[in-house]
Amino acid sequence: MSKQELPVADLNAVACCSPIAVRPMNAEQAAVVAPLFKALGDQVRLRLMSMIASVPEICVCDLTPAFDLSGPTISHHLKVLREAGLVDAERRGTWVWYRVKPEAFRQLGALLEISAAPAGSSAG
Amino acid sequence: MSKQELPVADLNAVACCSPIAVRPMNAEQAAVVAPLFKALGDQVRLRLMSMIASVPEICVCDLTPAFDLSGPTISHHLKVLREAGLVDAERRGTWVWYRVKPEAFRQLGALLEISAAPAGSSAG
DNA sequence: CTCCTGTTTTGAAATCTGTCAAGCTAGAAG
DNA sequence: CTTCTAGCTTGACAGATTTCAAAACAGGAG
Numbered sequence: 001m002s003k004q005e006l007p008v009a010d011l012n013a014v015a016c017c018s019p020i021a022v023r024p025m026n027a028e029q030a031a032v033v034a035p036l037f038k039a040l041g042d043q044v045r046l047r048l049m050s051m052i053a054s055v056p057e058i059c060v061c062d063l064t065p066a067f068d069l070s071g072p073t074i075s076h077h078l079k080v081l082r083e084a085g086l087v088d089a090e091r092r093g094t095w096v097w098y099r100v101k102p103e104a105f106r107q108l109g110a111l112l113e114i115s116a117a118p119a120g121s122s123a124g
Numbered sequence: 125m126s127k128q129e130l131p132v133a134d135l136n137a138v139a140c141c142s143p144i145a146v147r148p149m150n151a152e153q154a155a156v157v158a159p160l161f162k163a164l165g166d167q168v169r170l171r172l173m174s175m176i177a178s179v180p181e182i183c184v185c186d187l188t189p190a191f192d193l194s195g196p197t198i199s200h201h202l203k204v205l206r207e208a209g210l211v212d213a214e215r216r217g218t219w220v221w222y223r224v225k226p227e228a229f230r231q232l233g234a235l236l237e238i239s240a241a242p243a244g245s246s247a248g
Numbered sequence: 249c250t251c252c253t254g255t256t257t258t259g260a261a262a263t264c265t266g267t268c269a270a271g272c273t274a275g276a277a278g
Numbered sequence: 279c280t281t282c283t284a285g286c287t288t289g290a291c292a293g294a295t296t297t298c299a300a301a302a303c304a305g306g307a308g
Contacts, residue, residue: 020173020174020177020178021224022178024171024174025174025175027171030171030174033170034164037161037162038161038162038166039165040158041158041159041165042162042295042296043158044296045158046144050144051148064255066148069296069297070298070299071256072255072256072258072297072298074255075255075256075257076295076296076297078256079256079257091304091305093305093306094304095255096254096255100145102238108236109237109238114229166266183284185284185285193267194269195285195286196285196286197268199285199287200266215285218274218285219285220285
């Protein structure tokens with residue numbers, strides 16, 4: 001599980017593009033980035049992400065009881081987060097530990113940056 | 125249309141909470157914020173958002189031809205963006221102009237900020 | 249080996265979403 | 279008034295998403 005389990009749609013391509021407020025995204029870039037936002041576009045996943053990102057690492061056994069949801073459902077949401085490349089999981093003995101992948105997280109933040117001037121300066 | 129058309133689920137509450145990597149979000153905060161991410165979690169909407177955010181304002185007539193989609197579909201996606209509070213629309217004569225709502229956009233960016241340690245400065 | 253606990257996978261049901269065709273509304277121009 | 283164009287709404291449908299129960303899997307303990 002600590003080994004990467006899928007290609008993650010060339011996540012490095014995210015780093016290639018400007019903040020979305022700087023220049024229009026083409027279809028290809030949007031196809032790479034949209035799934036990241038989509039992964040966070042669910043209450044449960046957003047809370048999971050926040051719980052994971054707030055600490056160095058956290059066990060599924062500490063994640064699950066925070067919700068009124070079944071274990072499989074939490075596991076499913078964690079999988080979505082994993083497949084989006086936002087978190088990483090590692091089994092250590094009985095428990096599985098999750099931690100954030102800071103690159104993906106940082107790139108997502110960079111996408112939302114307002115570069116310099118909001119709507120006045122003419123960008124080339 | 126320039127008048128706000130719905131309550132936008134107390135968008136100000138977004139400003140109230142720390143970046144998601146700082147402290148775990150509670151269910152209430154997540155319920156406010158998740159729809160914003162969800163709105164951007166679609167290729168078409170992400171491109172629309174990017175096109176709108178890249179310029180001071182833009183006409184629907186310039187948005188639609190950038191996609192292989194029907195007018196109603198684009199209109200639907202723009203409505204989602206509007207209802208999320210991310211953009212604003214105004215009819216001027218024949219055309220409808222869209223522009224970004226910078227507060228919402230900025231707050232979304234703030235949510236993804238990595239507060240102190242960029243997780244790379246000192247390997248932990 | 250068996251048993252127990254923690255986590256993931258599978259399978260299925262209910263709900264939500266993206267899309268288009270058809271129809272409607274707002275404004276401009278005759 | 280009518281007609282034309284730009285954009286929105288409605289209704290419908292295929293496909294995706296969320297959820298749980300049941301089963302499977304991984305590792306520790308007896």
